Amino acid sequence: MAKLCSLVRVEIVAVGTELLLGQIPDTNSQWLGERLAANGIASHFHQHVGDNHERIVAAFRIALSRSDAVIVCGGLGPTQDDITRAALAEIMGVDLVRHDDIVEKIRSFFDARGRTMSLNNLLQADVPAGATIIEQVRGTAPGLICPVGDQVMYAVPGVPYEMSDMFERAILPDLLNRQRAQGHTSVIVSRVLRTWGASESGLAEAVAERFDALVDSDRVTIAFLASGIEGIKVRITARGNDREHALALLDEEEQLVRALIEAAFGDIIFGLDDETMEHAIAQRLLARGLSLGLAESLTGGLIASRLVNVPGASQWFRGGIVSYASQVKFDLLNVTPGPVVSASAAQEMALGARALLGTDVALAVTGVAGPDEQDGQGPGTVFVGLAIGDEVTHVQLRVPGDRARVRSFSAIGALDALRRGLDRLA
Amino acid sequence: MAKLCSLVRVEIVAVGTELLLGQIPDTNSQWLGERLAANGIASHFHQHVGDNHERIVAAFRIALSRSDAVIVCGGLGPTQDDITRAALAEIMGVDLVRHDDIVEKIRSFFDARGRTMSLNNLLQADVPAGATIIEQVRGTAPGLICPVGDQVMYAVPGVPYEMSDMFERAILPDLLNRQRAQGHTSVIVSRVLRTWGASESGLAEAVAERFDALVDSDRVTIAFLASGIEGIKVRITARGNDREHALALLDEEEQLVRALIEAAFGDIIFGLDDETMEHAIAQRLLARGLSLGLAESLTGGLIASRLVNVPGASQWFRGGIVSYASQVKFDLLNVTPGPVVSASAAQEMALGARALLGTDVALAVTGVAGPDEQDGQGPGTVFVGLAIGDEVTHVQLRVPGDRARVRSFSAIGALDALRRGLDRLA
Numbered sequence: 001m002a003k004l005c006s007l008v009r010v011e012i013v014a015v016g017t018e019l020l021l022g023q024i025p026d027t028n029s030q031w032l033g034e035r036l037a038a039n040g041i042a043s044h045f046h047q048h049v050g051d052n053h054e055r056i057v058a059a060f061r062i063a064l065s066r067s068d069a070v071i072v073c074g075g076l077g078p079t080q081d082d083i084t085r086a087a088l089a090e091i092m093g094v095d096l097v098r099h100d101d102i103v104e105k106i107r108s109f110f111d112a113r114g115r116t117m118s119l120n121n122l123l124q125a126d127v128p129a130g131a132t133i134i135e136q137v138r139g140t141a142p143g144l145i146c147p148v149g150d151q152v153m154y155a156v157p158g159v160p161y162e163m164s165d166m167f168e169r170a171i172l173p174d175l176l177n178r179q180r181a182q183g184h185t186s187v188i189v190s191r192v193l194r195t196w197g198a199s200e201s202g203l204a205e206a207v208a209e210r211f212d213a214l215v216d217s218d219r220v221t222i223a224f225l226a227s228g229i230e231g232i233k234v235r236i237t238a239r240g241n242d243r244e245h246a247l248a249l250l251d252e253e254e255q256l257v258r259a260l261i262e263a264a265f266g267d268i269i270f271g272l273d274d275e276t277m278e279h280a281i282a283q284r285l286l287a288r289g290l291s292l293g294l295a296e297s298l299t300g301g302l303i304a305s306r307l308v309n310v311p312g313a314s315q316w317f318r319g320g321i322v323s324y325a326s327q328v329k330f331d332l333l334n335v336t337p338g339p340v341v342s343a344s345a346a347q348e349m350a351l352g353a354r355a356l357l358g359t360d361v362a363l364a365v366t367g368v369a370g371p372d373e374q375d376g377q378g379p380g381t382v383f384v385g386l387a388i389g390d391e392v393t394h395v396q397l398r399v400p401g402d403r404a405r406v407r408s409f410s411a412i413g414a415l416d417a418l419r420r421g422l423d424r425l426a
Numbered sequence: 427m428a429k430l431c432s433l434v435r436v437e438i439v440a441v442g443t444e445l446l447l448g449q450i451p452d453t454n455s456q457w458l459g460e461r462l463a464a465n466g467i468a469s470h471f472h473q474h475v476g477d478n479h480e481r482i483v484a485a486f487r488i489a490l491s492r493s494d495a496v497i498v499c500g501g502l503g504p505t506q507d508d509i510t511r512a513a514l515a516e517i518m519g520v521d522l523v524r525h526d527d528i529v530e531k532i533r534s535f536f537d538a539r540g541r542t543m544s545l546n547n548l549l550q551a552d553v554p555a556g557a558t559i560i561e562q563v564r565g566t567a568p569g570l571i572c573p574v575g576d577q578v579m580y581a582v583p584g585v586p587y588e589m590s591d592m593f594e595r596a597i598l599p600d601l602l603n604r605q606r607a608q609g610h611t612s613v614i615v616s617r618v619l620r621t622w623g624a625s626e627s628g629l630a631e632a633v634a635e636r637f638d639a640l641v642d643s644d645r646v647t648i649a650f651l652a653s654g655i656e657g658i659k660v661r662i663t664a665r666g667n668d669r670e671h672a673l674a675l676l677d678e679e680e681q682l683v684r685a686l687i688e689a690a691f692g693d694i695i696f697g698l699d700d701e702t703m704e705h706a707i708a709q710r711l712l713a714r715g716l717s718l719g720l721a722e723s724l725t726g727g728l729i730a731s732r733l734v735n736v737p738g739a740s741q742w743f744r745g746g747i748v749s750y751a752s753q754v755k756f757d758l759l760n761v762t763p764g765p766v767v768s769a770s771a772a773q774e775m776a777l778g779a780r781a782l783l784g785t786d787v788a789l790a791v792t793g794v795a796g797p798d799e800q801d802g803q804g805p806g807t808v809f810v811g812l813a814i815g816d817e818v819t820h821v822q823l824r825v826p827g828d829r830a831r832v833r834s835f836s837a838i839g840a841l842d843a844l845r846r847g848l849d850r851l852a
Contacts, residue, residue, distance in 0.1 A: 034448030301727025
């Protein structure tokens, strides 16, 4: 991303002794790093520091000595070890001032949940004089924008889903304004091609020539982001003189990269940006007016729980049977008694689920999560059954990893099989 | 943790632009932090820095200015952006010297795999003059122990399983020797109480007196870790003259804190350390020899997918019905046609699931995930039905957040209701 770097350098400081002790992973710094990079904003350093006033202040001073802006995650909560506010006040050389309007918001947050607000929650209403509030819409602790000379420190809660909301809503726009104020007027846009079924090295090889051709480009970059069971993301970033120009470069590059990937692997791009595999399923079922039912064995409800995350799922998803015990497969789904890790069992499960739930389409999964083998099949052996119209088919998957990973890979693998099955329909 | 610090303060510096861009998570810092803490070695700061010589050197100087020892992860590989060796040489004020014996080891590593060694692999044989080698037994790049005055910098590859091997085999023993040389022999242990159903601020208030009494303790500390939908963790850490002494202090403190929490909130501690809510359920069902079935509406299989993560779940979990569409509730679970977001619907779902799945116990959940209301009920309104023995009961929950969070909170809230229900059995 070097060529696309901004004039504004952002440092991330994650606060919390639990990070130093390794009791929780610091997912915030990774998430922020990716979002900053996707917006062409440079981040040269990250720090972790514990809940200790002197050390937090020291970390802040170091960050301000080498970066233009600092994003502080954590230490804004209501407990005695949440001391980020005081450290910010010391850096700014100001006092903490209690904001009555924040007190009211916190109180109403508790009232709305029928809970009484303990007094130490009021600490969250203390704000360094001169700081701007980032309104909290998902919890109780507001975020802060603290000017330090012509530099700035942003403070957000450590709770990822509160942090990400405040970043998108308040911090990113402010950073982009600062870039423009520094005459950095070019616009950076990016798009992610979501793929499932190819390895990162395989994808890199497929687009290697194009990748090398762009090494010296100050306009377009390609990056590969391994996303665990969700597949490999191919992120294309383009910098243009204005938004229209940037989007034109992006569209052009997407066509090139898409062609290279599809030539090598076929139809493995299932979505763009935040589109998940379940969104791909939803679009296809809605377009064809079909309803879906499930029969899950080793995935144990994982597929259903992914599908109902799609808003409006009730328009096409009726439900599923979690047939974890074999007897449930026999009794409820009319699977022929016998081995249940087989292609025929998967197909019978799909037929049984479709009949029981009265749907147009049914997807079924059976297999071995491990660690022990079952029906003579080893861990990672998975059969997917698919009932669409008069067609009843199966797909066999071999998936790696421990119990949890085998289940997760099986869930998205089965959804991908359904995606391809629906695409085969006229 | 300030009061519990060891004499040797270790800083972790993870090197790699991919960390700043968020393309991969930094699992090494978390792992090292946990291992250091478990051995009573203090780690006050972590840094991430990209593959840039000046910035790496700057990060090293900062680390040496505030820590006694530095563990550097990454940048020891064979490619052009692996520049940790050169940065270490600059800090030490020495040249890089190529070690022929390392060259031979690397060459044989490739020979053994029938691969030809590309010349840039020889870079891995360059060692700062005066540094000691940590032999590489899992890959090609050796680790380094670099004396800097009376301080020390350790360098290990970023590949987790190469890093962890070198830490256990060479770095940890060296650090413990340094501690002993400074007459520091104490041991630090910690334990986490897992709670669900109380707010972080409420817990802090419940133990406030004890917390304050420990502020100046150099033996014991208490910390609160918000863990999203998984509840609040209360971490107790104790430092003893030896392991036995440390554990005794820990047990004593746990009894005190446990009593304060239970006095304020009752039975909200569901487990210790890594024990999840589903483990608490599994223990109780196994102890009573009971089987479980589910009926899930708004949670859409989320509860089932959590339960099957417990190894041996097949001993007590038979399956579940994901009755997402109302018609499925009526047809399969014999719920009385009408509003399905109600206490009676939840109880009928539990009875229906128990009959259909032939289990001893059944748990059912119905409610409104939102954003729209349903059956005149607003988002976050959730009814949990519980069928145990002859007893059929319900619990109403009010849960916050968007669709995904309402579902997640409903799932763990329902499991907590089941936990309490099972505890009510003789």
